Amino acid sequence: MARLRAEPDARCREPELDLVAQARALGVGRTRFVHMFRDVVGVTPHRYVTEPLASHAARLLSGTQLPVTDICFDSGFGSMPSFYAAFRIAYGMTPGIYRAGHGPGARRSALS
DSSP, rough: HHHHHHHHHHHHOOTTTTTTHHHTTTTOOOHHHHHHHHHHHHOOHHHHHHHHHHHHHHHHHHHOOOHHHHHHHHHHHSSSSHHHHHHHHHSOOOHHHHHHHHSTOOOOOOTO
């Protein structure tokens, strides 16, 4: 399990990262692996991999004017739909709406 947990940390921005395939290579089935991973780490393998990617994307959205498409692929997502879905789960809004409230030029209140 430690080896499988280290893999996404080292390769988190590689879209072809497949923890389930690596678990199978170690003789652990998909369902068992997901349960074991969640028990040890506290989240599913998918969330463990996508949350840091979404966090990186949020930093780029708030700190740069790069196009959302560039941010998607620079953050390690393999497609725009997977990026939008993961970002919405992590932040409760689309990347565009997030940028409008947090990005360069976003209006800040006097209390911020």
